[in-house]
Amino acid sequence: MSSLALFLIVLGLAALGWLMARARAMAFRRVAGGQRAHSLPNYHGWYVALWAALPALLFIAIWTPVSGNLVSEEVMSSPAASSLPPFEMQRMAILREAREIAEGDRPGGFNPQSSEIATVYKSALGRYRMIGAVVALLLAFAGGAFAFTRVSPHFRARTKVERLVMAALLGASTIAIVTTAGIIASLLFESVRFFSLVNPLEFLFGTHWSPQIAIRADQAGSSGGFGAIPLFWGTIFIGAIIAMIVAIPLGLMSAIYLTQYAKPAVRKWMKPLLEMLAGVPTVVYGYFAALTVAPLIRDFGKAIGIASATSESALAAGLVMGIMIIPFVSSMADDSITAVPQAMRDGSLAMGATTSETIRKVIVPAALPGIVGGVLLAVSRAIGETMIVVMAAGLAANLTANPFASVTTVTTQIVQLLTGDQEFDSAKTLAAFALGLVLFIVTLLLNIVALRVVKKYREAYE
Amino acid sequence: MSETASPRAPTDWKGNAMQRRIRRRYAAERRFRWLGLGAILISAAFLAFLLVTMIGKGAGGFRQTEIRLDLDFPRTGLLASSTGGEIEGAVAAAADAQFGPDGARLLSDSAWTRVERAIERDPSLLQRKETLWLAAATNVDTAYKGNGDAGSEAIVSRLDQRDVLRTSFNTDFLVSADATDPASVGIWGAFKGSLLTMIVTLALAFPIGVLSAVYLEEYAKRNRWTDFVEVSINNLAAVPSIIFGLLGLAVFLNTLHLPRSAPIVGGLTLALMTMPVIVIAGRNAIKSVPPSIRDAALGIGASKVQVVFHHVLPLALPGILTGTIIGMARALGETAPLLMIGMRAFIATPPAGIAAPASVLPVQIFLWSDEVSRGFVEKTSAAIIVLLVFLLAMNGLAIYLRNKFERRW
Numbered sequence: 075m076s077s078l079a080l081f082l083i084v085l086g087l088a089a090l091g092w093l094m095a096r097a098r099a100m101a102f103r104r105v106a107g108g109q110r111a112h113s114l115p116n117y118h119g120w121y122v123a124l125w126a127a128l129p130a131l132l133f134i135a136i137w138t139p140v141s142g143n144l145v146s147e148e149v150m151s152s153p154a155a156s157s158l159p160p161f162e163m164q165r166m167a168i169l170r171e172a173r174e175i176a177e178g179d180r181p182g183g184f185n186p187q188s189s190e191i192a193t194v195y196k197s198a199l200g201r202y203r204m205i206g207a208v209v210a211l212l213l214a215f216a217g218g219a220f221a222f223t224r225v226s227p228h229f230r231a232r233t234k235v236e237r238l239v240m241a242a243l244l245g246a247s248t249i250a251i252v253t254t255a256g257i258i259a260s261l262l263f264e265s266v267r268f269f270s271l272v273n274p275l276e277f278l279f280g281t282h283w284s285p286q287i288a289i290r291a292d293q294a295g296s297s298g299g300f301g302a303i304p305l306f307w308g309t310i311f312i313g314a315i316i317a318m319i320v321a322i323p324l325g326l327m328s329a330i331y332l333t334q335y336a337k338p339a340v341r342k343w344m345k346p347l348l349e350m351l352a353g354v355p356t357v358v359y360g361y362f363a364a365l366t367v368a369p370l371i372r373d374f375g376k377a378i379g380i381a382s383a384t385s386e387s388a389l390a391a392g393l394v395m396g397i398m399i400i401p402f403v404s405s406m407a408d409d410s411i412t413a414v415p416q417a418m419r420d421g422s423l424a425m426g427a428t429t430s431e432t433i434r435k436v437i438v439p440a441a442l443p444g445i446v447g448g449v450l451l452a453v454s455r456a457i458g459e460t461m462i463v464v465m466a467a468g469l470a471a472n473l474t475a476n477p478f479a480s481v482t483t484v485t486t487q488i489v490q491l492l493t494g495d496q497e498f499d500s501a502k503t504l505a506a507f508a509l510g511l512v513l514f515i516v517t518l519l520l521n522i523v524a525l526r527v528v529k530k531y532r533e534a535y536e
Numbered sequence: 537m538s539e540t541a542s543p544r545a546p547t548d549w550k551g552n553a554m555q556r557r558i559r560r561r562y563a564a565e566r567r568f569r570w571l572g573l574g575a576i577l578i579s580a581a582f583l584a585f586l587l588v589t590m591i592g593k594g595a596g597g598f599r600q601t602e603i604r605l606d607l608d609f610p611r612t613g614l615l616a617s618s619t620g621g622e623i624e625g626a627v628a629a630a631a632d633a634q635f636g637p638d639g640a641r642l643l644s645d646s647a648w649t650r651v652e653r654a655i656e657r658d659p660s661l662l663q664r665k666e667t668l669w670l671a672a673a674t675n676v677d678t679a680y681k682g683n684g685d686a687g688s689e690a691i692v693s694r695l696d697q698r699d700v701l702r703t704s705f706n707t708d709f710l711v712s713a714d715a716t717d718p719a720s721v722g723i724w725g726a727f728k729g730s731l732l733t734m735i736v737t738l739a740l741a742f743p744i745g746v747l748s749a750v751y752l753e754e755y756a757k758r759n760r761w762t763d764f765v766e767v768s769i770n771n772l773a774a775v776p777s778i779i780f781g782l783l784g785l786a787v788f789l790n791t792l793h794l795p796r797s798a799p800i801v802g803g804l805t806l807a808l809m810t811m812p813v814i815v816i817a818g819r820n821a822i823k824s825v826p827p828s829i830r831d832a833a834l835g836i837g838a839s840k841v842q843v844v845f846h847h848v849l850p851l852a853l854p855g856i857l858t859g860t861i862i863g864m865a866r867a868l869g870e871t872a873p874l875l876m877i878g879m880r881a882f883i884a885t886p887p888a889g890i891a892a893p894a895s896v897l898p899v900q901i902f903l904w905s906d907e908v909s910r911g912f913v914e915k916t917s918a919a920i921i922v923l924l925v926f927l928l929a930m931n932g933l934a935i936y937l938r939n940k941f942e943r944r945w
Contacts, residue, residue, distance in 0.1 A: 232839065236841040239841050239845075243750055243751035243755060244751060246748045246751065248765070249744050249748065250765055250811070250815070251765060253768070253772060253808050257782075261782065261783075263786075327571055327572045327575035328575045328576045331569070331572025332576070335569055335572055344580070350583060350931075351583055354583075354927075355868075355869025355870070355871070355898055355923060356869070357871040357898045357905075358590070358901070358923070359586075360905075361901065361916060362586050362589065364905065365905070365913070366589055428561055428562065430564060430565045430569065431561070431565075434568075455774075455776075458776020458777070460776070460777065460778045461871050461872055464902075465905060485776070485778050488778060489875055492782075492875075492876055493876075493880055507782060507786070513778075514775065514776075517774065517775065521771065521774045525770070
């Protein structure tokens, strides 16, 4: 019996328990007449259903991996397994094949040994699955029966069920903390291992990045440099400089026009249109940047006499990223401009200032904290952006301010370091986690500062 | 009216200097206004440029060039029990006979599967002569669509004179999986992978997100722990997606040893990313339900759990669903974290289940965009069109739900 079937049977039993308990509660409500039961029949139903389902499902969840290990142990200790080749890869391949045959996913084996082992597998698998099924069903019956005996007019079923609901709510809300802790722990753990191989100061302040660890000592480039400054510079150059030069004026002016000048009908249509820019997947932007924008920029660079213009220029990636960021800047600016009290606007206009003078001298300064917060959030979004730079920016770690040259970023290198066939413990893969840690800390700080700035501003006007 | 306070001379509004100054100020006003309009138009123009480029390049991906091949089945000696290899050989021989020595190379690598399917559908075919339209090879395909190299153009014009070429809707693109030959690739495999991944994501992120939102908004006491939960959720919503990929790699693959490149791992990773979005949307939706509803329910004797689950949650549901759909749309377009958990392998068959190796649409787009062969350009753009259509549909649904069900209290 497969886990899925078992799962469905347990759920079926729970449903049955729900119906029976509910019927019983209904009955005593009718018979008892004057005396009212504590809980509604539904709660008795839920109480029984939960008792029937939860212990059994918990058991299945624990038993499935445990029984898998028990099965492989039994197979390995069987006489058929003693003839297996000592070579790890080959052995695993045969075992996998035997497992597939035993589960009926595959008609016959490629290796002659696998069908022999498959019979051992099959019997072990069948036995452990049977044990699991019997125990799970017993648990479901026992739990359901125990709960069913407690169904009575005085039984406080609702209180018990609600206590469980509250526990589930609390549990769900801790997932966020667990995730955050998981991110920090996994990044820190791998980074510490990386820093035991590479000096942290060299990583943070070195200017030579070439993470190719040679297989042989005499190979060219065997030194392997992990100085991440070129990466940090590339990230800042693309994400915080070029992209922002595009996004801040366009986003801010769009927000000003939509809030101050546009008719409501125009605003109603243009705002969602701008937000569509944020909804386009980054891989589409990346493809667009690499296929259409990059050649244009290279040709433009060549035309104005820059010989080093490449088709993996920082400008192409930064430009497209800036366009992607426009909605973030404009929606934050929009919010903070609308939050400026109307009285300030009216006061300025009454003094004879034109609309644009009011905007430049009164509204934007008043909304500035919100706008700055929005820009900081946009920067944090831009430096964490991956696909555009992976597809449109280069891999060469150059320390240059020439926008037509190729630079590389932190996220590009993370993808580059982790998508290949290398073992997990090399300095090369661990470096990706160290870069991830830096990225995480920087984006976190940017977000905290941005939220601080916005919050402080809000207090001033409410 | 004392003499000492000499009043300032009144401004001469009609004077030349003042008029010039006013004109300058009005000109600045107009310029500013045009700048604002220009900013919006540039953004909109870029969006239009992007969409037009994608549609222009991708439209070809939905069309397929076919070559007419006359097959004399009795002479090929094929039987109903013939293997794929035998059919492939027979088709190649027929193509050679009809189009000269290199005839077989004009057909796509998987063209023979169409013959196989035709035989399966109607075994009596084997007794007679039949004319079939088969998918053309990539170079013929691109040349017939007008952007091939010179050699292929020559072949195409030769074939065109014999009137054996036609273009038809590329159903193969919608029903098959990845392949090495651009003429026979399809998006169904990646689409199914996306679907399975999204199911896992939704099944995890929706309940957890909604329950956390309910807890934080309705039950949580103001204390350290609650602040801590709130800060974590807000931070998670702003963490770059690639960091979630690193988490998935370190925890799900290297610690828990879940299968690489499987929808379940992708779904788990994306669920962690989507959950904060749902929590934040859910909290806003719950917050907008007026307190009078809660007070009324409490007043007639409902318990605190009943108040929330019978009254607040149903009223907040449209807002929660809108947020969920937007979060799911973002997850559907996400690429970077999935690359981290190994979803970049070449997968030529649609995934069988959530533990089987799979690809997803955005990753498929990324992989095809890396291919050198020219035939992949239109397939990549066509896949992008499919992805954008789905995202547009999801966002449209979210807007519809919001307009239809959202109540202003």
